[in-house]
Structures are given as C-alpha cells and as structure tokens.
Amino acid sequence: MVVPSSATAAIAAFGDGAGITVLAGGTVVTPLVTHGALWPHRVLVLRAAGLDGIEDGATLVVGGAATLAALAEVAPEPLAGAARIPDYEIRGQATVGGNVMIGGDLQPALVALGARVRSAGAGGLRVDPVEDFIAAPWGRLVLSLEVPRPQAGAFLQQRRRHSHTHPVLSVAVARRADGVHVAVGGLAERAPAVACPSVERALAAGAPVREAAERVVEDVQPQDDSLASAWYRRRALPVLVARALERLEQLDAAEGRR
Ligand SMILES: Cc1cc2nc3c(=O)[nH]c(=O)nc-3n(C[C@H](O)[C@H](O)[C@H](O)COP(=O)(O)OP(=O)(O)OC[C@H]3O[C@@H](n4cnc5c(N)ncnc54)[C@H](O)[C@@H]3O)c2cc1C
Structure with a gap:
C-alpha cells in the first residue's frame, strides 16, 4: 500500500x-x-x-x-x-x-x-x-x-426510491456564454454521459423548449438494464429534458436574462 x-x-x-x-x-x-x-x-x-x-x-x-x-x-x-x-x-x-x-x-x-x-x-x-x-x-x-461557471444551470434525475442504485436517467442543462448546453447520463449502468447537440442546435435556432427536447432521442443510445428498458428511457428522456430546460427558462426570467 x-x-x-x-x-x-x-x-x-x-x-x-x-x-x-x-x-x-x-x-x-x-x-x-x-x-x-x-x-x-x-x-x-x-x-x-x-x-x-x-x-x-x-x-x-x-x-x-x-x-x-x-x-x-x-x-x-x-x-x-x-x-x-x-x-x-x-x-x-x-x-x-x-x-x-x-x-x-x-x-x-x-x-x-x-x-x-x-x-x-x-x-x-x-x-x-x-x-x-x-x-x-x-x-x-x-x-x-x-x-x-455558467450563467445558470439545472440538474434533474429520475431514480428509484431506494437511494443505493444508479439513476434511471439524469439531465444537466447549463446556459453558457455561447448558448444552452445539454447532457444526459444514466443511459445504462456506468455508461458515459453524452452531450445532446441536436437539442442544442434546435434551441439555438429558436425552437420552443418542448420541441427541442424531443430531439434528444437523436443524440442518445439508451440500453436495457435492471432499472429500466431502452424503450422506457427513450420515452421518458424528452420529458425530463423539457423539464430541465423549463427550469432554466424560469431562472432566466427570474434573473432578467430573457
Ligand atoms: C450506498 C452507495 C450509494 C451510492 N450512490 C451514488 C449516487 O447516488 N450517485 C453516484 O454518482 N454514485 C453513487 N455511488 C457510487 C460512488 O460512491 C461514487 O460514484 C463515488 O464518487 C466514487 O468515489 P470514491 O472516491 O468512493 O471511489 P473509490 O471507491 O475510491 O474508487 C472508485 C474507482 O475509481 C478509481 N479512482 C478513484 N479515484 C481516482 C482518481 N483520482 N483517479 C483515477 N482513478 C480513481 C478507483 O481506482 C476505482 O476504480 C454510491 C455508492 C454506494 C456504496
């Protein structure tokens, strides 16, 4: 040692x-x-x-x-x-x-x-x-x-109630000087987190949050594991991404950025 x-x-x-x-x-x-x-x-x-x-x-x-x-x-x-x-x-x-x-x-x-x-x-x-x-x-x-340090950010997770498991899904969003950045984790146990450029491009082009969030399925390859199926993750992820982006919009509004 x-x-x-x-x-x-x-x-x-x-x-x-x-x-x-x-x-x-x-x-x-x-x-x-x-x-x-x-x-x-x-x-x-x-x-x-x-x-x-x-x-x-x-x-x-x-x-x-x-x-x-x-x-x-x-x-x-x-x-x-x-x-x-x-x-x-x-x-x-x-x-x-x-x-x-x-x-x-x-x-x-x-x-x-x-x-x-x-x-x-x-x-x-x-x-x-x-x-x-x-x-x-x-x-x-x-x-x-x-x-x-970003201008603002939000983190959302979906987990099983018992804390001793990895999350079903994680979403992180950050407003940086060059725009909003989105990344997703929990696509499978120990799978590396990935950036979501399709969502980021849609946001930069002015798409509404819910529409941009739908694009996340183009950026990820979820897998089946003991916590959730790939099918479930594909269905749940746009909802979680939209919620995280809405949280960012609320922070922006509260702090007078938009
Ligand atoms: C009950 C329980 C609940 C947990 N809940 C969560 C959770 O909710 N979210 C979550 O993300 N994780 C969770 N974990 C997993 C884990 O505790 C964390 O991910 C933790 O940050 C791992 O860090 P550690 O220092 O304890 O790693 P260690 O056990 O010391 O090491 C883990 C691995 O990383 C390597 N390593 C450690 N430090 C370095 C370094 N500086 N450079 C290179 N290699 C390194 C080690 O060699 C080993 O392979 C949980 C674990 C337990 C036991």
Whole structure:
C-alpha cells in the first residue's frame, strides 16, 4: 500500500497505472475488496496526497480527491445538484475523481458545463475535455477538474426510491456564454454521459423548449438494464429534458436574462 503525501509523489507512484489500484473515498473499491471481488496487487491511497482542495473563481478548480459533499457546497448548478447524491454518508466520503471514473452522477453536469480533466499517466500530464476523458478514462490518475461557471444551470434525475442504485436517467442543462448546453447520463449502468447537440442546435435556432427536447432521442443510445428498458428511457428522456430546460427558462426570467 502506498500513501503519498503530495500530488507529485502520487503521480510518481501511479506511473503509467499498470498494476496499481487507486483508493480514494473507497465507496466502490472497499466493498469489492471486502467481498473478494477485487484482489489489488498494489494500492495507491489518495487521502494524504493533497488532492482534495477546491479553488473558487470564474473557473472552479476541484481536486480529484475532493468529496462530493465539499463540492456541493461551492459548485454552481447543475454540478451542485449532481453532487448532492441521496446517500448522505456516501456523499461525505465519495470523491470527484472516483465519480468521474465510474460513470457517476457528476458526468452529465461536467459535460454540460464544458469541464476539463487534468490527469497523469502514460505520456505524462494531460488536460482533456471531460467528454474525451470519460470515453477512455483507464490508466489515468484524475488530479483535478476545471469547471467554468455558467450563467445558470439545472440538474434533474429520475431514480428509484431506494437511494443505493444508479439513476434511471439524469439531465444537466447549463446556459453558457455561447448558448444552452445539454447532457444526459444514466443511459445504462456506468455508461458515459453524452452531450445532446441536436437539442442544442434546435434551441439555438429558436425552437420552443418542448420541441427541442424531443430531439434528444437523436443524440442518445439508451440500453436495457435492471432499472429500466431502452424503450422506457427513450420515452421518458424528452420529458425530463423539457423539464430541465423549463427550469432554466424560469431562472432566466427570474434573473432578467430573457
Ligand atoms: C450506498 C452507495 C450509494 C451510492 N450512490 C451514488 C449516487 O447516488 N450517485 C453516484 O454518482 N454514485 C453513487 N455511488 C457510487 C460512488 O460512491 C461514487 O460514484 C463515488 O464518487 C466514487 O468515489 P470514491 O472516491 O468512493 O471511489 P473509490 O471507491 O475510491 O474508487 C472508485 C474507482 O475509481 C478509481 N479512482 C478513484 N479515484 C481516482 C482518481 N483520482 N483517479 C483515477 N482513478 C480513481 C478507483 O481506482 C476505482 O476504480 C454510491 C455508492 C454506494 C456504496
């Protein structure tokens, strides 16, 4: 077990990621080890590596080991809503880096916000658009996220009542300087979140919210899983997207933007 006391030491210990298991909040890794489903060769523990800071500003810089609870305190919507996962105990322990790696609830919010991921691994340090990073996150150590603050945002989820499951669907919308951005998650367990350019183009062309929201089915490939069928997700998603966009319209109206 390696417990580095600085980011530099963590990067050195991680190397190219081969043969090493990162342990951050441990909400996913620890149960796997406890139940014998994972037998790590070498474990890199991040708790003392100084990767849990959050710098507030026009761009929020969030350390990879910051907790979802800490993030929810300072993040703008839709990220704060995504960070407020229903399970309080998990929220206080789960980290941003672990969430990004496992396809957690933060992903659609980060995509809608145009966030970037700073990571280490083979080839050295890299900064990637979050969409590129989550498409192939393996072999990278998440150091921090750079999250530009939007003008406004909203996050909506459909979940089963029991909080210990992934969501049936998540929708994040953000008004940024160049227009409204929309992203969707929960299309299947651990499936990466995706942007919704068809919806964004329809909105930019002046389509009413409900009409633009219908276009979401052109941007996604939902799957069947234990929580919902692909058919159901295709039917429910335009409704959820429309509701999130209506929430954004309400915020715009309240703040005099439209
Ligand atoms: C009861 C329960 C409820 C949950 N509810 C939700 C929920 O509502 N929404 C949700 O999104 N998630 C939920 N989760 C899943 C999980 O807790 C979160 O996604 C959490 O953010 C994972 O972070 P962690 O630090 O605990 O990850 P860990 O368990 O430490 O690691 C998870 C994975 O990510 C890797 N990893 C961790 N940090 C890094 C890093 N910095 N760089 C590279 N790899 C890294 C690990 O090697 C491992 O593969 C829940 C989990 C439980 C047990």
